[in-house]
Amino acid sequence: MEVSIRRLCDAAYGTPTEPYFAAIGPGEHLLGRLDGALVSHLMWVTRWLQPEGSAPLRTAYVEMVATAPAERRHGYATALLAALPPLLQDYDLAALCPATEQLYHRMGWCFWRGPLSTRKDHELVSTPEERVMILPLSRTPTLNLDLPLSVEWRPGEVW
Numbered sequence: 001m002e003v004s005i006r007r008l009c010d011a012a013y014g015t016p017t018e019p020y021f022a023a024i025g026p027g028e029h030l031l032g033r034l035d036g037a038l039v040s041h042l043m044w045v046t047r048w049l050q051p052e053g054s055a056p057l058r059t060a061y062v063e064m065v066a067t068a069p070a071e072r073r074h075g076y077a078t079a080l081l082a083a084l085p086p087l088l089q090d091y092d093l094a095a096l097c098p099a100t101e102q103l104y105h106r107m108g109w110c111f112w113r114g115p116l117s118t119r120k121d122h123e124l125v126s127t128p129e130e131r132v133m134i135l136p137l138s139r140t141p142t143l144n145l146d147l148p149l150s151v152e153w154r155p156g157e158v159w
């Protein structure tokens with residue numbers, strides 16, 4: 001991963017993000033550049049979200065959406081989100097845990113309404129404090145957003 005990505009995310013989140021990248025693991029990065037300089041970033045990793053009673057969905061789980069503080073409110077994050085769906089044609093769904101809602105709402109993302117949990121050691125562990133947004137893709141089956149939804153456990157931030 002480019003050092004500039006971590007620098008951008010450190011500045012955007014106001015904290016060292018190396019531990020977050022380590023917990024997330026490797027993924028695909030989408031970069032927004034202005035005159036060659038990195039100004040905006042997002043990445044996705046493959047996770048398996050499972051509505052109760054259905055097979056797990058191969059999910060592009062979006063992380064580390066970040067724009068350089070000096071370049072905000074110019075539409076860069078919006079442009080990256082708009083470019084995303086065509087890149088996710090091998091996925092059943094896109095999802096993320098939002099720190100801000102308006103940006104994603106405008107781009108067609110919506111909240112999962114049902115209860116969330118994580119699958120750990122063959123058990124479901126409730127995660128009531130979490131909220132997740134999803135974006136239907138061309139391969140997404142009809143979903144009931146009121147059903148319970150689980151994701152495989154991971155260290156750090158589960159959702």
Ligand SMILES: CC(C)(COP(=O)(O)OP(=O)(O)OC[C@H]1O[C@@H](n2cnc3c(N)ncnc32)[C@H](O)[C@@H]1OP(=O)(O)O)[C@@H](O)C(=O)NCCC(=O)NCCS
Binds near residue numbers: 075079
């Ligand atoms: C959240 C974040 C990624 C948004 O990045 P951004 O590049 O500023 O996003 P955009 O410019 O596309 O959109 C942001 C706002 O600017 C507005 N905007 C976009 N272009 C604009 C323009 N030319 N003039 C004025 N406003 C504009 C958008 O309407 C949007 O407003 P809204 O949020 O009220 O709907 C950025 O603020 C950030 O890095 N935050 C810290 C990290 C973080 O919290 N990430 C989100 C994790 S889920």
